[in-house]
Amino acid sequence: MGCGVWGVGCGVWSVGCGLWGRLRKIHAFITHFLRTSQVTFMSENSPKSRTYPPPPIDDPSYLLHRKWMMEALELAQRAGEAGEVPVGAVIVDAKGRLIAIAQNRRERDNDPTAHAEILALRAAGRVLNNWHLNGCTLYVTLEPCPMCAGAIVQSRISLLVYGADDPKTGAIRTAANIPDGPCSYHKLSVLAGILESPCRQQLQSWFSQRRG
Numbered sequence: 001m002g003c004g005v006w007g008v009g010c011g012v013w014s015v016g017c018g019l020w021g022r023l024r025k026i027h028a029f030i031t032h033f034l035r036t037s038q039v040t041f042m043s044e045n046s047p048k049s050r051t052y053p054p055p056p057i058d059d060p061s062y063l064l065h066r067k068w069m070m071e072a073l074e075l076a077q078r079a080g081e082a083g084e085v086p087v088g089a090v091i092v093d094a095k096g097r098l099i100a101i102a103q104n105r106r107e108r109d110n111d112p113t114a115h116a117e118i119l120a121l122r123a124a125g126r127v128l129n130n131w132h133l134n135g136c137t138l139y140v141t142l143e144p145c146p147m148c149a150g151a152i153v154q155s156r157i158s159l160l161v162y163g164a165d166d167p168k169t170g171a172i173r174t175a176a177n178i179p180d181g182p183c184s185y186h187k188l189s190v191l192a193g194i195l196e197s198p199c200r201q202q203l204q205s206w207f208s209q210r211r212g
């Protein structure tokens, strides 16, 4: 979780809610775009990262990712309404069951570590009675910061799916790359850009309102 996404990176991908209704018409364009731009699996050249082709936009796996990211967006919305930077996260276990939800609570808890991802990881560990989260997928609306990226690697989460890149503190691929760094010994798969536009616009809107 970080704060940088609101100021930059605008206008690259204007996929919003209205797009879904026009999906068939622009399917070819979007599919091409997902394969070449915003939606990419991390670090295809990295020896640590597991890579596989991005799912087509009408693929069941894409629809599943979209469904869980919408849950994370809703959590982020609640955080924003409570005065927090709007970031939400959910964790789904290996069988596809929702086991943890969290939203940024840094202000409310006066806790610098209370990012949505950290809280979700802790909740998932309690549910599974195991800190080892192999097989689980973490969905978060914003590219994780260095703290959260480190925790994600430590948790052994199998797949990270996030919405918007964070140009200032994103530590998955944008400002830094913790999963593929020398301190990481976990092979983390990452899918970036699921519902990127709504995730980015939510943050931009929140910061815009704060400034106004």
Ligand SMILES: [Zn+2]
Residues within 6 Å of the ligand: 001, 002, 115, 117, 144, 145, 146, 147, 148, 149
């Ligand atoms: Zn964070």
